[in-house]
Amino acid sequence: MPDLEEMTVMEIRAYIMTLQEKIAELERTIEAMRASLNKNSKNSSKPPSTDGLRKIPNNREKTGKKPGGVEWHEGHHIQMPEGYQELIAKGLAIYELEDHTNGSEEYVSKWVIDIKVMPVFIEHRFKEGEVPKKYYNNITYGEEIKALTIGLTDDGMVSSEKLSEFFSSITDGVVHPTKAALLGFQTELAERLAPEIDEIKEDLHEAPIMCVDESPMKTTQTVVHKEGVEDVYKEAQGKTFKVCTRTYSTPESTLYTVNPQKDLKGVERDGILPEYTGTLGHDHDIKLYNFGDRHFECNVHPCRELKGLAEQGIEWAGKMRDFLLNANEYKNNDISKGIEACDPVILVQFEDRYIELLLEGWSEYDQLDEKSYGAKKLKPMLHRLSDYSNEHLLFLHDYNVPFSNNLAERDLRAEKTKEKVSGCFRSWQGIEGFMTIRSFISTVKKRGLNLIGSLRAVFKGERVLYNLN
Numbered sequence: 001m002p003d004l005e006e007m008t009v010m011e012i013r014a015y016i017m018t019l020q021e022k023i024a025e026l027e028r029t030i031e032a033m034r035a036s037l038n039k040n041s042k043n044s045s046k047p048p049s050t051d052g053l054r055k056i057p058n059n060r061e062k063t064g065k066k067p068g069g070v071e072w073h074e075g076h077h078i079q080m081p082e083g084y085q086e087l088i089a090k091g092l093a094i095y096e097l098e099d100h101t102n103g104s105e106e107y108v109s110k111w112v113i114d115i116k117v118m119p120v121f122i123e124h125r126f127k128e129g130e131v132p133k134k135y136y137n138n139i140t141y142g143e144e145i146k147a148l149t150i151g152l153t154d155d156g157m158v159s160s161e162k163l164s165e166f167f168s169s170i171t172d173g174v175v176h177p178t179k180a181a182l183l184g185f186q187t188e189l190a191e192r193l194a195p196e197i198d199e200i201k202e203d204l205h206e207a208p209i210m211c212v213d214e215s216p217m218k219t220t221q222t223v224v225h226k227e228g229v230e231d232v233y234k235e236a237q238g239k240t241f242k243v244c245t246r247t248y249s250t251p252e253s254t255l256y257t258v259n260p261q262k263d264l265k266g267v268e269r270d271g272i273l274p275e276y277t278g279t280l281g282h283d284h285d286i287k288l289y290n291f292g293d294r295h296f297e298c299n300v301h302p303c304r305e306l307k308g309l310a311e312q313g314i315e316w317a318g319k320m321r322d323f324l325l326n327a328n329e330y331k332n333n334d335i336s337k338g339i340e341a342c343d344p345v346i347l348v349q350f351e352d353r354y355i356e357l358l359l360e361g362w363s364e365y366d367q368l369d370e371k372s373y374g375a376k377k378l379k380p381m382l383h384r385l386s387d388y389s390n391e392h393l394l395f396l397h398d399y400n401v402p403f404s405n406n407l408a409e410r411d412l413r414a415e416k417t418k419e420k421v422s423g424c425f426r427s428w429q430g431i432e433g434f435m436t437i438r439s440f441i442s443t444v445k446k447r448g449l450n451l452i453g454s455l456r457a458v459f460k461g462e463r464v465l466y467n468l469n
Helices: 009-037 084-089 143-155 160-170 179-192 194-206 264-270 286-290 300-311 315-336 344-366 373-387 406-422 428-446 451-459
Strands: 209-219 221-226 229-235 241-249 254-259 279-282 294-297
Touching: 143 160, 143 179, 143 428, 143 451, 160 179, 179 428, 179 451, 194 254, 194 428, 209 406, 209 428, 221 241, 221 428, 241 264, 241 406, 241 428, 254 264, 254 406, 254 428, 264 286, 279 406, 300 315, 300 373, 315 344, 315 373, 344 373, 406 428, 428 451
Parallel strands: 209 279, 279 294
Antiparallel strands: 209 241, 221 229, 241 254
16 A cells, blocks of 8 residues: 555545545446345246255235135045946956955945056067067067156156166066166167157148247267268267257147257258248247247246346336236236237337336436446346347237247256256267157147057057147
């Protein structure tokens, strides 16, 4: 620290200004660090997995209703399935009787519903030289165990090791497929699903509205695509690759893809959007504006960011967030009443208010220190909501357009769960096969089909989705 007694007045003033600049810089740093520490999945784009072991607050608003079930509601009780006698007659269910009356003609029946699991040994006999290719091995696994394997590993996210132990446990060690055998079921299914994936792609191409989202996943192998040259596979050395998984989602269909990078070429390689002419929804993914006729921006992500800005003391952010949420509530109220379009007068009022809020936002930004954390976060938000105002308000102009991109985001959650279970994929073929299988599983469930029955049918060589069209 300099000796102030030896400094001139001008030197002291200059020194004070230097200190003030350092203090301002430190205050901005503290502001940024405090904001970063307070970020979570509710007020930013951070995933819930980064929230840590925090006490989760109850953000639900009070409705004034008493807790518990409604007084007049009868509740749900287990019941015998309709037509269970027919299931028994067809051999699809087993009937057992335990008589506790010593043969009395007067009795009260009480039923127990249970499941029996036991090995089945099926002998196939063929004439010499007429054995189908699938039976070349003396012993093979059947469609039932294959379908259960896929249902538990690729939908239930059970690891192959635990599943092998499970099969052994429920069959008293009689059926104990190896991990390699279970992985072989996945490879076989992925190959058989080619025509089903074609049906999914065709449905996506014809969909009026589609949601798209992407997320990174870890692999120990990646691929290098070069035009006119055969693909080259690279092995990770000491660390994993971060590849891009993408989902194309509608209420009826899902297609998952994987690419080595998060770029435009990957989207083109997927082969969905270059031919798509409908409305495309995403979370401000600029490269996707090269495709589709119309776009809508996800409003949930900005609402989270706006909440974070409001917590930093930026009053405008809270107002804009309330506006977007109230507009969506108005639309949902209309839909609940059977109203299919926003009243033109109300729509103009919403648009005018949106513009007013943007002007207020820019005015508040002008009053902030442009080097402050709040200003640095506020500016890109204002640019996004200003430059893409039509896309953010399209949900009001067309009630068929959703408020958010949550459909695609929900479809990606299973992939992140798989990554938590397995850690990473060991091969490019493995992650590609998983994406193919997940596309089929998600689509089957969206269309209300029986998952295990659908998987069983594919293993038998039957078509599932084709028969629905």
